[in-house]
Amino acid sequence: MEKIIRKLESWYKTNIKHTREPPIKLIDPIFHHHKIKTYGNDLRNPELPLEDRATAASYIGMLSYTGGSNAAMVAxxxxxxxxxxxxxxDTSSEVRIAVLKGLCGMCYISYTNQNEAKESHLTEILLSYLEEDENISATDPEALIVKFWVCYLMTVVCCNNIPYIKLIKEVGGQTLRANLESLSKKNWKGWPENYAELMTALSLMISTPHSLPLKYLA
Incomplete structure (x- = not known):
């Protein structure tokens, strides 16, 4: 029995004790870049249903957000x-929400992507979504959620990007302010912030910083 124990100890010391696991990479750039390009192929594939392409867009955004600045550059x-x-x-609310989520992830930590989206006329699209008839929510409950995501994306692209805030305020004008005020009164339960209210505060910051609500000055 003693010989067996010694053999086991010897085998353990030789094969186990000195074997070290390779370090685990919490963020693997190769994985993120590969997956972004894979989903990018789906996004650009016109033969896929639009819903699948939109889902690919949301995954690209998630990978861009979790993969850091290099992943955002690839995305x-x-x-x-x-x-x-x-x-x-006539795209569905489901498709719009998925794509808006994707853009949120891509622009969240990337000033470059924020400006790239601006050059592609994202501002005008977001403003047009906010101007759509609110009564459509009666037939499409997700239509209001689309507007919530628009408000969130607006705050994302305006993060540390004063020129973008100025652009949205200039193009949107009083219509934007009225739409944001209306949306700020909706039920934002389940969201971290009332992003319509936050976007209003950001636009006020440009011209009258002292009129900001106290919670945004803290």
Whole structure:
């Protein structure tokens, strides 16, 4: 019995004790870049259902957000493709939400992607979504959620980007302010912030910083 134990100890010391696991990479750039390009192919595939292409857009955004600045740079190649989907007439709320989510992830930590989206006329698209008839919510309950995501995306692209805030305020004018005020009164339960209210605060910051609500000055 003693010989067996010694053999086991010897085998353990030789094969187990000195074997070290390779370090785990919490963010693997190769994985993120590969997956972004894979979903990018789906996004650009006109033979796929639009819902599947929109889902691919949301995955690209998630990978861009979790993969850091380099992943966001890779994902930037697909901004125009996402905006092209938002420009399509009569797209469902489900498709719009998925694409808006994707753009949120891509622009969240990337000033470059924010400006790339701006150059692709994202501002005008978002403003047009906010101007759509509110009564449509009666037949499409998700239509209001689309507007919530628009408000969130607006705050994302305006993050540390004062020129973008000025552009949205200039193009949107009083119509934007009225739409944001209306949306700020809706039920934002389940969201971290009332992003319509936050976007209003950001636009006020440009011209009258002292009129900001106290919670945004803290």
């Amino acid at each position: 930037s190649a697909y901004i125009k493709d996402m905006i092209d989907i938002l420009l399509m007439p």
